[in-house]
Amino acid sequence: MIRPGKMIKQVLGSLFKKPATTEYPFHKKTLDVPARFRGKLKFYPEKCIGCNQCVRDCPSNAIKIRKVADKVFEADIDLGKCIYCAQCVDSCPKRALEATCEFELASIDREKLKVTFRDNTKIAPTK
Template sequence: MIQLFKQIWNTGTVTMTKSVDNPPERFRGKPVVQDEWCNGCEACVKMCPTQAISIVERKTPPLQFRLDYSKCLFCGLCEEVCEPGALTMGHEYRLATGEKDKLLIRFDAKAKQDLGMEESTYVYVGRE
């Protein structure tokens, strides 16, 4: 309690950090993508109310698309319309960053192969 008063005195703000280590089962965090399951139907792109998901290139294979977490509302509509289950809502919610560019992710199977990365990882590209 004394530390809280010292913090208020020094900073002029009241902040207490309470982290949620285990969010509830139905909690909607950031979308998680398994791009190898994506069939390219673009249902998620059409359903997204903020256009946070966009197709970069429609080569088959590989499909390349972007997910902009700075636009995402975590509404879960993309998960509902994704028939193959490539998009699911994860439990990660701590996305704060000092750089907005770090919230733009491009999923690119070819780039992952070139880098020797696993299929379930993503390739960060920043703003293009």
């Protein structure tokens, strides 16, 4: 039957239901981040062989690999530049990179977005 107010039943029914939205910053537990989510990158310095495949494939030049000693490498990742495509994770032949589920990365300071991953055990203590 053609008539106005076709949705009224549904609308009134919703009055007695819980909201479909979640109160995000207050209730973080309700957030369900999928397992395949591509969040903040994690670098395992002990696995890196310094082949620079990740640097070459990164679409936004967000990652830099630095050689600090023989077979010891550090990674500088600019989270502000990173587009979270996780191509570096796919490109890495040694699985030295991993995309975590961490996503709350906003910052008002650009310098805080630059993260350095280093293997502290392998670096000789400096004076």
